[in-house]
Amino acid sequence: MSSPGPGTRVGTGVDVHAYDAGSPLRLAGLDWPGEPGLSGHSDGDAVCHAVVDALLAAAGLGDIGELVGVDEPGTEGAASTGFVRLALARLDAEGWRPVNVSVQIIGQRPRFSARRAEAQRVMSELVGAPVSLGATTTDHLGFTGRGEGLAAIATALVERRTGGSEAPV
Numbered sequence: 542m543s544s545p546g547p548g549t550r551v552g553t554g555v556d557v558h559a560y561d562a563g564s565p566l567r568l569a570g571l572d573w574p575g576e577p578g579l580s581g582h583s584d585g586d587a588v589c590h591a592v593v594d595a596l597l598a599a600a601g602l603g604d605i606g607e608l609v610g611v612d613e614p615g616t617e618g619a620a621s622t623g624f625v626r627l628a629l630a631r632l633d634a635e636g637w638r639p640v641n642v643s644v645q646i647i648g649q650r651p652r653f654s655a656r657r658a659e660a661q662r663v664m665s666e667l668v669g670a671p672v673s674l675g676a677t678t679t680d681h682l683g684f685t686g687r688g689e690g691l692a693a694i695a696t697a698l699v700e701r702r703t704g705g706s707e708a709p710v
Contacts, residue, residue: 548701549640550601554594556587559690566651568691569644569660569674570622570667576651579691582617583609587693588644588660589621592668593628595697600637625667632699639670640698646676648691 564578569588579585593605608631609616609624632638642664646653653660653676664672679686 550599550637550699552595552597552599552697552699554591554596554598554604554695554697555692556590556594557690557692558585558587559684560688561585567621568646568651570663571656571660573651573656582612583619583621583624586621587691588646588664588674588695589625591644591693591695592642592664592672592697593621593624595642595695596625596628596632596639596668596699599697599699600632600635602631602635622667629669636702637699638702639668640700641671641673642668642695642697643673644675644693644695646674646691646693647679648676648685649678649681649688650691 558579558581560577561580562577564580564585566573566576566578567584567586568579570586579587590605593608597603597605597608605624608627629639644664653674657674661672661674664674681687684690685692
């Protein structure tokens with residue numbers, strides 16, 4: 542097994558949203574009927590938001606707030622899958638490509654295991670690289686354990702495309 546070279550980088554992204562019973566849940570690019578939604582300016586998809594931050598961090602390209610403004614009228618209610626596409630375009634323009642992404646969802650709901658394979662397929666197709674998804678509760682500890690909201694932590698591995706320009710460090 543070869544070790545990662547200078548053209549391989551890792552980034553982490555974290556996103557947190559409170560539950561909002563008045564809106565639909567969009568998580569990992571999927572609709573979750575019957576579940577409380579997540580508050581936010583966009584659709585609140587914490588998985589997509591964490592993935593965006595992880596990809597951008599790995600390439601040294603900032604974070605989601607620099608990519609899309611949270612107060613921009615055009616992003617109100619927007620599908621967060623579009624933010625992932627914007628991040629991927631930014632990576633591509635700077636000579637990077639995703640290798641894989643891993644996401645851990647932390648919350649009491651939704652029950653994720655029944656739709657894990659579907660969510661992994663949707664997110665992998667979106668990112669253009671394997672995306673693995675896991676979920677856990679916090680044994681009823683903290684805001685996620687009390688059922689007040691949901692958190693997502695993503696780690697992305699990116700690599701320099703052959704012949705790509707140097708990205709900012």
